[in-house]
Amino acid sequence: MKRHVQLVVGLFGLIELLCPRSVVAVATRLAYRAPDSLEIREWVYTAARIEGAAFVLLALFGLYRSSDRSEGSKGSIDGSGRCSVCRILGGSVGRLTGDSDESSAGGSTD
Template structure:
């Protein structure tokens, strides 16, 4: 079930990257009209969405490793959300110093990070149980 949900989220990311960016900015960015996403942001999101769909469909070891990476990334979000903000601003926006993050966004990142960690742990447990 979780794999199907992840696949659907990947499909949405591939099909409507503009809406994904807009949703991210509604949650994360205080001044979305004052910052410009990098030119490669939308194509990169599309590619990421396609990869996520493929991993969800394929399953197996590839999906498991993707969940391990997701769990590791979630640890960063959970423990040091400011590091994510610094990296995200540089990767996503032309002028990263112009990005004003919404108050409380760190709490949101920690919640997402916790969910990602749980996905990684769940996959580790499934692997351990399969042995």
């Protein structure tokens, strides 16, 4: 659900970044009873672009972090308590930390 919200915020930010005049016009129509009598200053469109860029960056950052967490939680630690990096490196991590790892040494204790 959180990813969906981040995606919607990012898409809205992209629309606001690319066409701020349309977004400001719609928001003005929604917020005021007589939007035709208002005069929109030019800096409002620049502020809308900045806000859109901020929304896009925040959404991308949030989606990146949530995907990074989900990849890490998909079995990154096996039954022995070792992370996926440790499994890939094998015995070299054990040699660095001083831990013995019989399975990576290639020998078995039968």
